[in-house]
Amino acid sequence: MKLTKAFKHALNLVMHSKLRSWLTIIGIVIGVASVVSIMSIGAGLEQDITSRLSGMGADILTITPGFSKASGFSHRMPSGGGFADGATATEEEVVLDRTDVQVLKSIPEILLINTEIKGSAEVYYLGKRGSVTLTGVDQKVWAQITTLEIRDGRILGPADQNVIVIGGRLADDYFEKPLGINKMIAIEGGSFRVVGILDDQSTSIYMPIQMAYQVLDDKETDIYDSIIVKIKDEDEVDYVTENVEQKLMMTRHVTEKDRDFTISSSKQMDEMRSEMVSSLTMFLTAIAAVALLVGAVGIANTMFTSVLEKTKEIGIMKALGARNKDILAIFLLNAFLIGLIGGVIGVILGYLISGIIPALMGGGGITSRVASAGSLVTIESVLLSLSVAVGIGTLSGAIPAYQASKLKPVDALRYE
Incomplete structure (x- = not known):
């Protein structure tokens, strides 16, 4: 029997049992659509994080008080959170100050140094109060070292005083009315003018560090919450990190065991997020694959039922000269068609779902990241899903x- 004739017989089997076939196909559709949509959203997130990493660069290091093995960049494998074994200092007991800045200035490979303080501040605008995170930065270098992007207005400049840059959400919908460029806002009783709006979904405020010392009462002048440095050559990041470690330990009179500061790469957090997204995507894809297994059971059930229903027809075909491999081909093609139809519809549905879900997401956290990242339907995910659907079906x-192919003609013809 020619393959085209076997294909026609297989198609007739699908059309003959429309309801049962389509119920089986729906199981495959759900599984494939779930896999495609999850993989697409995960790929979109990974691409978004990758683009952010490329924009951040590997030439930024952040020094913070207190040593955490989990976030510390100490040229050794991390071993969980908390402070180093034997450490006697905590983040509350240790600080970064001008002495540390002077040490960093002595390292020729460091290009820029930005000192920051951070705290919570009360804001007031058009009758509404709120509490937001306020960060004081060295406005002389912040524009050259920050990775934040400006949506409207400008970044802080060297001569700025009573001006601020605010997060996108704070500008758009935090208050009753939008807070735009050149608008005045009260922060802890003082008035500040908005000169820039960030291209993000945060409610943060950035201002010159000297003004931040006046606004944040619990901050002491020349004491910093973090020091951010930009190195001249990102290829020397390991060397510079080691050099900074050694010099700071020497001037702070600490050893590796009681070290009281942490050096972290600006890329570490997003790299960790990327790994988490990959793991989460794999986990959710595995769950979605269960639907494909359910679909496989449905196909097997449909095929067994078809064999029983077509037993007499199989006997007639064999009596007329059909060989075992012809019968085998017909029923295998029947299963192949069910898997293929379910796979194609599932891919289309998954593509639509992967576009709808990010559009519906908002707010903060991971949902806002999904919304901004969108989805990325790759040819690999499409081919993989189709291959799995067809493979499972077959x-x-x-x-x-x-x-069915092993049925004896005499027994098949007697079947009622």
């Missing part, structure tokens, strides 16, 4: 098809 129909 394999699920293998045993029923084999049983």
Whole structure:
């Protein structure tokens, strides 16, 4: 029997049992659509994080008080959170000050140094109060070292005083009315003018560090919450990190065991996020794959039922000269068609879902990241999903098809 004729017989089997076939196909559709949408959203997130990493560069290091093995960049494998074994200092007991800045200035490979303080501040605008995170930065170098992007207005400049840059959400919908460029806002009783709006979804405020000392009462002048440095050559990041470690330990009179500061790469956090996204995507894809297995059971059930229903027809075909491999081909193609139809519809549905879900997401945290990242339907995910759907369909129909091919014509013709 020619393959085209076997294909026609297989198609007739699908059309003959429309309801049962489509119920089986729906199981495959759900599984494939779930896999495609999850993989696409995960790929979109990974691409977004990768683009952010490329924009951040590897030439930024952040020094903070207190030593955490989990976030510290100490040229050794991390071993969980908390402070180093034997450490006697905590973040509350240790500080960064001008002495540390002078040490960093002595390292020729460091290009820029930005000192920051951070705290919570009360804001007031058009009758509404709120509490937001306020960060004081060295406005002389902040524009050259920050990775934040400006949506409207400008970044802080060297001569700025009573001006601020605010997060996108604070500008758009935090208050009753939008807070735009050149608008005045009260922060802890003082008035400040907005000169820039960030291209993000935060409610943060950035201002010159000397003004921040006046606004944040609990901050002491020349004591910093973090020091951010930009190195001249990102290829020397390991060397510079080691050099900074050694010099700071020497001037702060600490050893590796009781070290009281942490050096972290500006890329570490997003790299960790990227790994988490990959793991989460794999986990959710595995869950979605369960739906494909359910679909496989449905295909096997449909095929067994078809064999029983078509037993007499199989006997007639064999009596007319059909060979075992012809019967096998017909039922395998039947299973193949069910898997293929379910796979194609599932890919289309998954593509639509992967576009709708990010559009519906908002707010903060991971949902806002999903919304901004969107989805990325790759040819790999499409081919993988189709291959799995067709493969599962064909394999699920293998045993029923084999049983059908082994039916004896006499027994099949007697079947009622």
